[in-house]
Amino acid sequence: xxxxxxxxxxDHGKSSLVLxxxxxxxxxxxxxKQRGLTIDLGFAFTKLPSGQEVxxxxxxxxxxxIKNMLAGVGAVDVVMLVVAANExxxxxxEEHLRIIELLGVRHGLVCLTKADLVDEDTLELARLELDExxxxxxxGDAPVVVCDAVSGRGLDDVRAGLDTVLATAPEPVDRDRxxxxxxxxxxxxxxxxxxxxxxxxxxxxxDDEVEVGPRARWARVRAIETAHHQLDVAAPGxxxxxxxxxxxxxxxxVRRGDGVVRAGQWQLTDVVDVGLEPLGNNTFRAxxxxxxxAGSGEHPAVLRVLDAAGRFGRVRLDERxxxxxxxxxxxxxxxxxxxxxxxEVLDAAPSGRARDAAPSLxxxxxxxxxxxxxxLAGDALGPRAGLGAAxxxxxxxxxxxxxxxxxxxxxxxxxxxLAALRTASADQVRAHHARAPLEPGVDLATLASELRVxxxxxxxxxxxxxxxxxxxxxxRDATRRSSVGASAEARALLDALEKAPFSPPEPASAGAxxxxxxxxxxxxxxxxxxxxxxASSALDEARRxxxxxxxxxxxxxxxxxxxxxxxxxxxxLPILKQLDREGITRRRGDDRIPGPAAQRDG
Ligand SMILES: Nc1nc2c(ncn2[C@@H]2O[C@H](COP(=O)(O)OP(=O)(O)OP(=O)(O)O)[C@@H](O)[C@H]2O)c(=O)[nH]1
Ligand SMILES: [Mg+2]
Numbered sequence: 001x002x003x004x005x006x007x008x009x010x011d012h013g014k015s016s017l018v019l020x021x022x023x024x025x026x027x028x029x030x031x032x033k034q035r036g037l038t039i040d041l042g043f044a045f046t047k048l049p050s051g052q053e054v055x056x057x058x059x060x061x062x063x064x065x066i067k068n069m070l071a072g073v074g075a076v077d078v079v080m081l082v083v084a085a086n087e088x089x090x091x092x093x094e095e096h097l098r099i100i101e102l103l104g105v106r107h108g109l110v111c112l113t114k115a116d117l118v119d120e121d122t123l124e125l126a127r128l129e130l131d132e133x134x135x136x137x138x139x140g141d142a143p144v145v146v147c148d149a150v151s152g153r154g155l156d157d158v159r160a161g162l163d164t165v166l167a168t169a170p171e172p173v174d175r176d177r178x179x180x181x182x183x184x185x186x187x188x189x190x191x192x193x194x195x196x197x198x199x200x201x202x203x204x205x206x207d208d209e210v211e212v213g214p215r216a217r218w219a220r221v222r223a224i225e226t227a228h229h230q231l232d233v234a235a236p237g238x239x240x241x242x243x244x245x246x247x248x249x250x251x252x253x254v255r256r257g258d259g260v261v262r263a264g265q266w267q268l269t270d271v272v273d274v275g276l277e278p279l280g281n282n283t284f285r286a287x288x289x290x291x292x293x294a295g296s297g298e299h300p301a302v303l304r305v306l307d308a309a310g311r312f313g314r315v316r317l318d319e320r321x322x323x324x325x326x327x328x329x330x331x332x333x334x335x336x337x338x339x340x341x342x343x344e345v346l347d348a349a350p351s352g353r354a355r356d357a358a359p360s361l362x363x364x365x366x367x368x369x370x371x372x373x374x375x376l377a378g379d380a381l382g383p384r385a386g387l388g389a390a391x392x393x394x395x396x397x398x399x400x401x402x403x404x405x406x407x408x409x410x411x412x413x414x415x416x417x418l419a420a421l422r423t424a425s426a427d428q429v430r431a432h433h434a435r436a437p438l439e440p441g442v443d444l445a446t447l448a449s450e451l452r453v454x455x456x457x458x459x460x461x462x463x464x465x466x467x468x469x470x471x472x473x474x475x476r477d478a479t480r481r482s483s484v485g486a487s488a489e490a491r492a493l494l495d496a497l498e499k500a501p502f503s504p505p506e507p508a509s510a511g512a513x514x515x516x517x518x519x520x521x522x523x524x525x526x527x528x529x530x531x532x533x534x535a536s537s538a539l540d541e542a543r544r545x546x547x548x549x550x551x552x553x554x555x556x557x558x559x560x561x562x563x564x565x566x567x568x569x570x571x572x573l574p575i576l577k578q579l580d581r582e583g584i585t586r587r588r589g590d591d592r593i594p595g596p597a598a599q600r601d602g
Pocket of ligand 2: 016
């Protein structure tokens with residue numbers, strides 16, 4: 001199935017044509033029927049002579065309801081522009097055509113209707129005017145059909161024309177990234193919440209898990225319906241009604257303008273960087289409050305122009321919607337009630353400052369993303385680039401192969417970014433080694449915060465760096481000897497020693513050989529006192545306790561120290577001899593009194 005939206009000035013006969021073609025009156029509401037005026041979108045289906053199924057989205061022509069018109073054309077790629085022969089080209093004929101162009105619609109059929117109301121000369125004049133209006137537009141080559149909905153004149157030509165246009169227009173794109181902009185949401189009796197819209201970008205199937213933005217609720221597609229029959233799979237381009245099931249998917253939580261996307265595939269965003277396309281002689285003010293139309297939604301938005309030439313802008317929306325590069329927005333001035341222009345999304349989640357953004361926005365998509373973000377998580381590439389998984393994988397391959405990006409852990413990084421980070425890290429680490437030669441290196445988290453990068457990225461960046469080594473949370477120069485204390489054997493010995501600090505086991509009984517003990521002594525993790533190996537922390541603790549006792553009592557015996565440490569003479573004697581050497585204690589007969597270093601740091 002394909003979907004076609006109507007367009008054209010109020011009262012020009014759009015709904016009448018849809019009714020004549022489908023047998024369904026798209027004006028659903030009593031007020032619409034009463035006033036003979038379309039207020040909100042209407043929907044109808046038919047089968048064309050070729051067998052092609054087509055769904056119509058019938059839009060209102062009145063300028064007051066342009067918001068609803070925009071909601072209807074946001075996801076279609078073919079239009080039927082309707083102009084009444086008796087009135088000719090009117091303001092919303094023009095505005096609708098411009099909107100269609102801004103949205104990137106390239107295909108359509110033009111119907112010159114109400115032909116029964118004019119004579120042949122007037123009809124001919126109307127045709128000429130139409131040609132003039134259309135020639136430089138996207139509908140310059142579109143077939144023009146003369147018709148009227150009263151006598152049925154030309155209706156077969158309209159059907160044939162639609163067939164031709166749909167056959168020439170490219171199939172709706174399928175990137176395996178379905179998105180449905182909700183144009184209606186209602187509670188169906190016994191079925192929960194139903195949303196309708198024109199599916200684009202990929203297929204959806206029953207049981208798919210979807211997110212319903214902006215509130216990013218999770219839901220399951222319970223059923224899909226189109227033209228009153230059930231589908232298991234809906235292809236892009238189809239008008240569908242989705243029955244959604246899930247916690248929090250009550251009717252009130254879903255509105256027109258929401259996006260339904262496959263879970264995890266899209267960037268829900270309320271800030272986008274765009275390329276600006278002012279309409280005619282319009283210009284965008286440097287700072288402007290505008291109405292922004294994205295998909296089927298209308299959003300109060302603030303536009304900030306990013307460059308002197310007015311080519312780029314940053315748009316802040318009132319809420320988060322699923323957007324990707326290539327999406328087109330329409331910007332209207334709520335005060336002037338006028339379409340100022342359009343915008344193409346270039347970056348759906350800009351991370352840098354607005355005033356720095358313009359240069360990278362001028363680049364083609366792949367380079368733009370890297371230039372704008374420096375680091376791109378592999379699984380974010382699809383949402384950021386607006387690509388399905390397979391295409392995103394191919395893009396990341398191509399970026400790496402061309403040298404535009406380097407794979408670092410789970411990220412793609414611009415080579416100059418990586419090089420700069422490594423250089424800055426090396427500088428900091430060497431400075432640290434010079435300052436603190438006994439320390440194993442710089443703490444990774446500290447280094448990361450100094451370099452303003454997150455620790456995971458830094459770790460990944462340094463993993464394959466030949467100059468630096470990350471070990472036990474420290475970054476050190478690769479040319480410095482690795483710390484023995486990091487080994488499992490060393491850890492086992494230290495654990496055993498620390499468990500019984502003042503009556504430590506023989507290192508051999510903890511599985512440590514003499515070489516390991518020597519290395520640990522060199523690193524300062526253990527001390528060897530007359531052949532007995534203690535953890536350095538044990539000696540520190542003994543020092544502390546003996547000092548404290550000397551302060552209290554002025555003198556201590558070997559037996560006192562033995563009790564102080566809960567140990568035996570065998571271990572206490574070597575400790576006291578060490579304290580004598582350090583000048584903390586001094587022998588006097590059988591006692592120990594404070595040595596010259598007793599009060600230092602005590
Ligand atoms: N004589 C004649 N009248 C027509 C024709 N098509 C529509 N009309 C009448 O024109 C009026 C407007 O027709 P609609 O189809 O409602 O026009 P519309 O473009 O849908 O109007 P909006 O949705 O409000 O923009 C109605 O009174 C129709 O009966 C036609 O081909 N010939
Ligand atoms: Mg109508």
